[in-house]
Amino acid sequence: MRLLLLTSGTRGDVEPFAALAHRATAAGHEVRLGVPENPGVDLAGLDAVGLDVDFHRLVAEHGISPWTAVRYFRREVGPGMRRMLAAAVRETLAFRPDAVVHHAKVLTAPAAARALGVPHVLVEAVPVLTPTGEFPAPGVVHRDLGPLNRSTYAVGRGATRMFRRDLLRACASLPGGNTGAVAAALAPPTATLVAASPQLLARPADWPASVHLTGAWHDSSPGAALEPAVEDFARSGPFLLAIFGSMAAGDPLARGRAVVGAARAHGLRTLLLTGWGGLALSEDCAGPDVLVRAGAPLDLLAPHAAAAVHHGGAGTVHAVARAGVPAVVVPFLADQPFWGRQVHARGLGPAPLSRRRLTTTALTAAVGEALGCRRRAQEVGERIRQEDGLAAALAVLEDLPAHP
Known part of the structure; x- marks a missing residue:
């Protein structure tokens, strides 16, 4: 054919x-x-x-x-x-x-x-x-x-x-x-x-x-691999994964600060995937508990995360859910609020958090809710992987x- x-x-x-x-x-x-x-x-x-x-x-x-x-x-x-x-x-x-x-x-x-x-x-x-x-x-x-x-x-x-x-x-x-x-x-x-x-x-x-x-439609590339430094970080203890893809509107430094602050409030390390500029790390937030990269294969990285914060794009939603990881969705536009509601309705994370209200306090509370959804996320992830x-x-x- x-x-x-x-x-x-x-x-x-x-x-x-x-x-x-x-x-x-x-x-x-x-x-x-x-x-x-x-x-x-x-x-x-x-x-x-x-x-x-x-x-x-x-x-x-x-x-x-x-x-x-x-x-x-x-x-x-x-x-x-x-x-x-x-x-x-x-x-x-x-x-x-x-x-x-x-x-x-x-x-x-x-x-x-x-x-x-x-x-x-x-x-x-x-x-x-x-x-x-x-x-x-x-x-x-x-x-x-x-x-x-x-x-x-x-x-x-x-x-x-x-x-x-x-x-x-x-x-x-x-x-x-x-x-x-x-x-x-x-x-x-x-x-x-x-x-x-x-x-x-x-x-x-x-x-x-x-x-x-x-x-x-998921097809893992057999040649895909994590960068050694990223793999070492991912296997060294629980961390919060943050990714906003191509969503660069607003203040990426403020978002990075909120993510790192929320992670530290829960005793987690932070892995920031900056994508096309949606996240950035300010000098006052840097430390050995934070790793910043432009990108990484989500299918290999996400399963190691304790929870994820992301924009709610269809591909990212599925990759994180497939990994069995709960999520806080911070939608920007288009279909992202829809996927944020789907994640919440299925018990995989809290209600979507407005990007305009993405403060350390608000995100700390949302991450706490997400961590409480981990067992449910693991169950759904297992079904998606099948x-x-x-x-x-x-x-x-x-x-x-x-x-x-």
Whole structure:
């Protein structure tokens, strides 16, 4: 089976697709993976092509926020999306796949698949496009609206309308031209793969049968290893792990000070992963009980932690939960408040803590609550480790009809 996987965004959007590409290739399928430039993910051994947009550079220079997207839309975000949409069409026509599996940002994927007469499969790491009455669209509304929950999912379809002109321009090169391209982009996919663990997200009863909650797409790299100094620190006693990924808004020094203070209040050491600048260590907080690194493989590091403090990104939530470690979620934007609520609802940590209220006092109390959730976290982690989301996703793809 020839599978074209298309993703776009930052590292968290690329890693699951790379894991699926590795698994599908190992199963004997011919796989091509389309990714943004400079994805920050090891793609060795994969047939990977670039999609002419560098989200890493955009985030590194301007940060991640809705206001960033608006401010730099005309100069960078819009042109980047335009190039990516056209590149996705180009690579689909070049590869001639039997099925197109795509991230929601790749708006031209459904039209390209339709033009070739093959199925297209939508991937949701966060369930933002499949309506349900059980909770509002993550990232759109942060509280239950009851009977209005389903209506919040209309917001997710707005991207198709926002980029309508670019979508039509990119699809003009398709066989038959761009007629019906917008309708195809809005039409239901042949199947939807929600790459999340049922331990963190119960499958809504009103999802259609074509939507599959597969479990997270996790594939440990056999060559991954912790830096010796990090491994020595991790094995030398309990510590608080803190990571905020690409979330750099606000004062990273103040956050670092709060994390170190909360850890010391509970007799813990601190390991700060600074990522793209979300955390920093001030000189007055330095000491032998604190280690700072830009990053480290979470799957290898997290199991050694007593608890974690993080931003609530889908990938980080799953990595920490898989490790059996309780967490304090400090959400910044988008789907992060949703995952923070899921962590709390499942007894894996306290209620999400606002980043604007991230003081040493508040975090000390939250870490105390998290430490009390350790047994529950270990139980859930064991169940997550038994899941094989990649196998479940591949089974759906192998069972797709030859024509949509």
